[in-house]
Amino acid sequence: MGSTVRKTYYFDTPGAGNTREAAGIALERARELGIKRIIVASTSGKTAEIFAEALDGTGVSLIVVTHVVGFTKPGVWEFDIDCAERLKQKGVRIVTGTQTLSALERAISRSPKV
Numbered sequence: 001m002g003s004t005v006r007k008t009y010y011f012d013t014p015g016a017g018n019t020r021e022a023a024g025i026a027l028e029r030a031r032e033l034g035i036k037r038i039i040v041a042s043t044s045g046k047t048a049e050i051f052a053e054a055l056d057g058t059g060v061s062l063i064v065v066t067h068v069v070g071f072t073k074p075g076v077w078e079f080d081i082d083c084a085e086r087l088k089q090k091g092v093r094i095v096t097g098t099q100t101l102s103a104l105e106r107a108i109s110r111s112p113k114v
Contacts, residue, residue: 019047023054030060039063045083052092062087066096 009025011018026038038060042048048064055062064087069077077096084094 019050023051027054037061037063041065043067043078045080048087049083052087052090063093068098
């Protein structure tokens, strides 16, 4: 039998200040495993831009998943439009779709308590 050793990273504190380092860690791991695509969630686009910068020129592509339009307010997309254009120009794919089960969850959580 053999064994595999993998590094695990723990941040001392949570928060956006860790995003740049997390992008570097993700790239390191992608290279180790031969992964060619990284998927990251981003609400406003800030995380997406940091990851795009970290992956630029590495051969690893980025896919960004955003909140559905109307997540916080009807008809509003929280992702920065200018940021989305900059990312698309760099070849970043942005995916914005519906959350299939969220309507069910909201129907239950927002219904009057009996």
